[in-house]
Amino acid sequence: xxxxxxxxxxxxxxxxxxxxxxxxxxxxxxxxxxxxxxxxxxxxxxxxxxxxxxxxxxxxxxxxxxxxxxxxxxxxxxxxxxxxxxxxxxxxxxxxxxxxxxxxxxxxxxxxxxxxxxxxxxxxxxxxxxxxxxxxxxxxxxxxxxxxxxxxxxxxxxxxxxxxxxxxxxxxxxxxxxxxxxxxxxxxxxxxxxxxxxxxxxxxxxxxxxxxxxxxxxxxxxxxxxxxxxxxxxxxxxxxxxxxxxxxxxxxxxxxxxxxxxxxxxxxxxxxxxxxxxxxxxxxxxxxxxxxxxxxxxxxxxxxxxxxxxxxxxxxxxxxxxxxxxxxxxxxxxxxxxxxxxxxxxxxxxxxxxxxxxxxxxxxxxxxxxx
Amino acid sequence: xxxxxxxxxxxxxxxxxxxxxxxxxxxxxxxxxxxxxxxxxxxxxxxxxxxxxxxxxxxxxxxxxxxxxxxxxxxxxxxxxxxxxxxxxxxxxxxxxxxxxxxxxxxxxxxxxxxxxxxxxxxxxxxxxxxxxxxxxxxxxxxxxxxxxxxxxxxxxxxxxxxxxxxxxxxxxxxxxxxxxxxxxxxxxxxxxxxxxxxxxxxxxxxxxxxxxxxxxxxxxxxxxxxxxxxxxxxxxxxxxxxxxxxxxxxxxxxxxxxxxxxxxxx
Numbered sequence: 001x002x003x004x005x006x007x008x009x010x011x012x013x014x015x016x017x018x019x020x021x022x023x024x025x026x027x028x029x030x031x032x033x034x035x036x037x038x039x040x041x042x043x044x045x046x047x048x049x050x051x052x053x054x055x056x057x058x059x060x061x062x063x064x065x066x067x068x069x070x071x072x073x074x075x076x077x078x079x080x081x082x083x084x085x086x087x088x089x090x091x092x093x094x095x096x097x098x099x100x101x102x103x104x105x106x107x108x109x110x111x112x113x114x115x116x117x118x119x120x121x122x123x124x125x126x127x128x129x130x131x132x133x134x135x136x137x138x139x140x141x142x143x144x145x146x147x148x149x150x151x152x153x154x155x156x157x158x159x160x161x162x163x164x165x166x167x168x169x170x171x172x173x174x175x176x177x178x179x180x181x182x183x184x185x186x187x188x189x190x191x192x193x194x195x196x197x198x199x200x201x202x203x204x205x206x207x208x209x210x211x212x213x214x215x216x217x218x219x220x221x222x223x224x225x226x227x228x229x230x231x232x233x234x235x236x237x238x239x240x241x242x243x244x245x246x247x248x249x250x251x252x253x254x255x256x257x258x259x260x261x262x263x264x265x266x267x268x269x270x271x272x273x274x275x276x277x278x279x280x281x282x283x284x285x286x287x288x289x290x291x292x293x294x295x296x297x298x299x300x301x302x303x304x305x306x307x308x309x310x311x312x313x314x315x316x317x318x319x320x321x322x323x324x325x326x327x328x329x330x331x332x333x334x335x336x337x338x339x340x341x342x343x344x345x346x347x348x349x350x351x352x353x354x355x356x357x358x359x360x361x362x363x364x365x366x367x368x369x370x371x
Numbered sequence: 372x373x374x375x376x377x378x379x380x381x382x383x384x385x386x387x388x389x390x391x392x393x394x395x396x397x398x399x400x401x402x403x404x405x406x407x408x409x410x411x412x413x414x415x416x417x418x419x420x421x422x423x424x425x426x427x428x429x430x431x432x433x434x435x436x437x438x439x440x441x442x443x444x445x446x447x448x449x450x451x452x453x454x455x456x457x458x459x460x461x462x463x464x465x466x467x468x469x470x471x472x473x474x475x476x477x478x479x480x481x482x483x484x485x486x487x488x489x490x491x492x493x494x495x496x497x498x499x500x501x502x503x504x505x506x507x508x509x510x511x512x513x514x515x516x517x518x519x520x521x522x523x524x525x526x527x528x529x530x531x532x533x534x535x536x537x538x539x540x541x542x543x544x545x546x547x548x549x550x551x552x553x554x555x556x557x558x559x560x561x562x563x564x565x566x567x568x569x570x571x572x573x574x575x576x577x578x579x580x581x582x583x584x585x586x587x588x589x590x591x592x593x594x595x596x597x598x599x600x601x602x603x604x605x606x607x608x609x610x611x612x613x614x615x616x617x618x619x620x621x622x623x624x625x626x627x628x629x630x631x632x633x634x635x636x637x638x
Contacts, residue, residue, distance in 0.1 A: 070537055090540040101531055103538040107556040117542035161538075168542060 019046035019204050020081035020171035022067065028075030029062050029228075036062040038228035039076065044172075049198055049205040050233075051219035053212055055251065059228040060208045064174050067206060069093040081171050091120075096165030096203075100177040102157045104149035110136060110160045111145040117168035135163035138197060155186040162194065166201060173198065173205040179214060191218055212252045216240060224248045242277050246363035249289040254323075256290045256333045260362070267362055269355065270307040270328075277359045286362040292323060292336035294358050300350035309352050312345050326353060399608060406605035420605035430606070433591035436504045440587065441573040443508040445566045448519050451512065453562070456523055457550055461536055474520035477513050482578040485513070493583050504585045514579065515572050519565040526561020530554065560626070567621045574614050 022044040029037040037059045044050045052060040065071045067078050069090035077086045085093055096117075104113050114132040123131070136142050139159040149157055158178050165173060175194070179187045195218050198205050209215050215222045216236040223233040224247070232244040243249035260269035265279040269288045300309050307328070314325040322342035324335045333353065345351050407416045424430060452474075459466045477485065489510050496506055535557070536549045544553065555562065577589035586594070588610060596603035 068537075068541055070541070090537070091543045091545060093541070095541060097538065097541040099534050099538060101534045103531075103534045105535060105539070105553055105557070106530075116539070116544075120543035120548070164538075164542070174541075 019202050021046045022081075022172050022204050022206065023079040024063065024067065024076070025079065026076035027063060027066055027073055027078070029059070029066060029071065030074050035228050037066070040225075040228070040230055042223055042230065042233065044204055044206060046204055047202045048220045049195070049207060049218060051207040051209060051215035051222045052225055053209060053215040053222055053252070054225035056210060058225040060210075060225050061176060062228075063225075064176050064206055064208045067093075067172065068095050068097050068174050094168075094170050095172045095174050096168060096170035097174045098158065098161045098165050098176065098178040100180055102149065102154065102161075102181065104152075104157050104160055104164075106149050109146050109148055110141060110152065110163075113149075113160055114164045114167045117164065121168065131167055132163075135167045136160070138166070138200070139163045139193070153186075154182050155190050158182065158190060159193070162197065166197070166203070171204065173203045175205065175207040177209055178207075180209070180211070187214075188217075194218065216252070222252075224251060226251075241358070243289075243361050246289060246361060246365060249361050254292050254334055254336075256292065256295070257287045257363075258290055258331065258333065260286055260288045262286045262362060267360065272308075272355045272357075274355060274357060275359045277361050281362060284364070286364055288360045288362050290333075290355060290360055291358075292334040293321075294356040294360075295333060295335040296354045296356065297324070297326075297335055297337055297341070297345055298352045298354065299344065300352045306352075308354065309350065312347050312349050312351055315342060315345075315347055317342075326351060328353075399611060402604050402608045406601045406608060408601065420599075420601040421609070423602055424606055424609060427595075427602075429586070430591050430595070433586050433588050436586070437574055437588035439505060440508055440511060441570045443505060444511040444515060444573050445569045447508060447512050448515055448565065448569050449562065452516070452519055452523055452565075453555065454550060456520070456527060457532065457554055460527060460532060461549075471520065471524070474516045476517075478517040482514070483582070485510070486579055486582040489579065489583060504580075504587065507580060507583070507585050507587065510579050510583070511573050511576065514576065515569045518568040518572060522565040522568055523558070523561050526558035526564070527554075529561070530557045563621055563624060567618055570617060570621070571614060574610065 024040050024042045027037050027040040028035070040059070040063055042050065042063075052063060054060045062071065066073050067080075069085070069088060073086055077084055079085070080094070104110070105116065108116065111129070111132045114135050115128040118128040118131060133142065133145065136145050139162055141156060141159055141163070144152060144156060144160075149160075152160065158181075161178070178194070179190055182190060191214055194207075207215070207218060216239070219236060221233060222236050222239045224231045224239060226247050232239060232248045234242075234244075239248065239252055243252065249255050258269045260267045260274075261284070262268075262276070262281050263283050265281065266273050266275050267286060267288050268274075269290070274288060274290075310326040310328040310333075312324050313327045313332070316323045317339065320339060321336050322339045324337065324342060324345060326333050326335055335353065406420045407418060409415055409417050455470065459470055493506070493510075496509075500506065532554050535553050539549045539553045540546075574588060576587065577593065580587040581590045581593070588606075592603050592606050592610070595606065
C-alpha cells in the first residue's frame with residue numbers, strides 16, 4: 001500500500017489556503033423533550049484534530065452534524081475561520097465530511113466520486129481530473145481510480161470518501177465514526193492513515209467516535225461528552241491520567257472502584273495512602289478510581305491474609321499484556337500486567353496486590369457512609 | 372445439495388415451465404388458430420384478419436391513442452411520483468405513510484366506482500379543456516399510482532438516500548442535483564420497472580375508457596369483436612405479442628443500464 005511513502009501532495013494542497021479555526025459557541029439542539037446538546041463550547045485550533053468521545057446518545061454526532069449544517073441549531077453559533085456559518089445551508093458550508101455508513105455514490109467510479117465536489121464548484125474537466133488523481137494518490141488508491149464502490153473493500157471505500165471530502169479543500173474536515181463499520185485490523189490501519197493525511201494537509205478536523213482507544217490514538221485533543229455536555233477537553237494523556245470527572249475516568253479506559261477514606265488531601269485505600277488529583281477534596285468516605293495497570297502483583301506469602309491479598313479468579317490474555325481478575329474477598333479488582341509476569345499467577349493462585357502511588361480521582365457515588 | 376436432489380429440482384423446474392408455458396401459450400395459440408381461419412369450413416388458412424388491422428383507420432387511431440397514452444402516463448407518473456417520494460423521504464419523513472396510503476387507495480376502489488367519480492370531471496374537461504382521448508391520461512395517472520408507487524418504493528429503500536444526499540450536499544450539491552444526479556441514477560431499474568407497469572396497465576385498460584366513451588385499444592378490440600370476430604382476435608394477439616416484447620425490451624434496457632453502472636442498481 002505504501003502508506004508511508006513521502007508524497008508531495010501536502011505542498012500542492014496548502015498553496016492558497018491556511019488552516020481555519022472552528023468555534024462551537026453554546027450550541028444547543030433539542031429533539032422534542034430530549035436535549036441532545038446543552039450548550040457546547042469547543043474551539044478547534046487551526047490544523048488541530050479534536051476527537052469527540054462519548055457513549056451513544058451523548059450528542060457528539062449531533063455536534064458534528066451542526067457543524068456540517070445537516071441539522072439546525074436551536075441556539076448558539078458555529079464560527080468557521082471567523083465567519084458565522086450557523087445559518088448557512090450545508091452546500092455552502094465548505095466542510096468535508098466522511099460518514100459512518102459507506103457513502104460513495106454507487107453509480108460513479110472512485111475518481112468520479114472524488115471529482116464530484118469539484119464539479120459542483122464548476123472546476124474545469126482537466127483540473128478536476130488532475131486533482132481527483134492527486135487526492136486518490138494521497139490516500140494510496142491511484143490504481144483503483146476507475147473502480148466502482150462495490151468493487152472496493154470497506155477500508156478502500158472510506159479512503160475514497162476521505163479523498164472526496166478533501167478534494168474540495170474544505171476549511172474543516174468532519175469525520176463521523178468513519179472506522180466503525182470496518183474490521184479491527186483495517187480500522188487501526190486506516191486510523192493511522194487518516195492521521196497521516198490530516199497532518200500532511202494540515203486541515204482542522206473534528207473526529208467523532210465512541211471508541212476511546214481510537215480517540216486517544218488519533219487526536220491532538222479529546223473531548224469527552226456526556227448528556228449533551230462536554231465533561232473534559234484535553235490532550236489524550238491528561239484525559240487518561242488526570243480525568244476531570246469520575247465519568248471520564250470510567251469511560252476512558254478500565255477502572256477499578258476501591259472504597260476508601262479521604263483525609264488531609266489523600267485517600268486511604270486498603271491500608272495504602274494514595275495522593276489525589278484534586279488535593280482540595282474534603283475529608284470523608286469515597287471511592288477511589290484506580291487503573292488496572294496501576295495495580296501490581298506479587299505471590300502471597302504463606303499465611304498472609306491482609307486486605308491486599310486475594311485469589312486469581314480469571315485471566316484474559318490480551319497479547320503483550322494480560323488482564324487478571326482478583327477476588328479480594330469484599331470486592332474484585334482488575335490488574336493488567338505483562339503477559340510473562342501473569343504466567344506466574346494462574347487461576348486459583350493466591351496473590352498479593354500493590355497499588356502504584358499515582359494521583360487518583362475519587363467519587364462519592366457509591367461510597368459507604370460508614371467508611 | 373447432492374446429485375439426486377439437484378436432478379429432482381431440475382425436473383420440478385421443467386414441469387413448472389411446461390405447465391406455465393401451456394397455460395399462457397395455449398390460449399394464444401387458440402387465438403391464432405381462430406384468427407387465421409378462412410370463411411368457409413374447408414377454405415385455406417388466411418392472414419386477412421391480421422393484414423386488415425392496419426387498413427382500418429379507426430383502429431389505427433385507437434392503437435396510436437393507446438400508445439400515446441402509455442407514454443404520457445409514464446412521463447406524468449415519473450414527474451409526479453419521483454420528486455414527491457424522494458422529497459418526503461428526505462425532508463418530511465412523517466408524511467411517508469400518508470402519501471403511501473393515498474397512492475395505494477386506487478387499488479382498493481373498483482374501476483367502475485372510480486368512473487362514477489371521474490364522469491362529472493370529464494364532462495367538465497370535455498367542455499372546457501379538450502375532448503381529446505389523451506385527456507384519459509389524467510384518469511390513468513390515478514390508476515397506475517399504486518403499482519408505480521410500489522415499484523419506486525422498492526428502488527428507494529434499496530439505496531441509502533439519506534447518507535448519499537448528505538454526502539452530496541456537503542460537497543456543495545443543491546437539492547435538485549441531489550435528486551437527479553445522485554438518487555435517480557441509483558434507482559434506474561426501479562424507474563424502468565415503474566414505467567413497465569405503467570405501460571402494461573395503460574395498454575390493457577378497458578373499463579374507464581369504455582365508460583367515459585373513449586375509444587382506446589381495448590375498447591376498439593371489443594367493438595370490433597361484435598362485428599368481425601377474427602380481426603378482433605387477431606388484434607388481441609398482436610397487442611399481447613407487442614406488449615410482451617415491449618416489456619422484454621424495457622427489462623433488458625433496465626438490466627443493461629445497471630450493468631453498465633457496475634451493478635450499482637442491484638438489490
